[in-house]
Amino acid sequence: MAIARLHGGPLDGQLLPLDDADLDRMIVPYSETQVVYERKGALERTGEDDGPAEAEFWFVESEGEIDPYSDQARERR
Numbered sequence: 001m002a003i004a005r006l007h008g009g010p011l012d013g014q015l016l017p018l019d020d021a022d023l024d025r026m027i028v029p030y031s032e033t034q035v036v037y038e039r040k041g042a043l044e045r046t047g048e049d050d051g052p053a054e055a056e057f058w059f060v061e062s063e064g065e066i067d068p069y070s071d072q073a074r075e076r077r
Contacts, residue, residue, distance in 0.1 A: 009059030
């Protein structure tokens with residue numbers, strides 16, 4: 001199993017399981033829309049004794065508008 005390390009966008013710093021280590025693009029659900037991340041670089045930590053392999057994914061775009069405060073605004077009502 002491999003891990004996707006996400007950079008930028010609303011999911012910055014998140015780690016997600018990566019079922020396909022050859023995946024070049026991820027579309028991830030976020031709130032009421034989806035966000036797109038693209039892989040940059042080769043798979044890292046691929047040795048037998050250094051933990052799960054990691055791939056770096058960087059934010060590209062969102063399918064819709066992202067309002068980071070929408071959940072907080074609903075909670076205040």
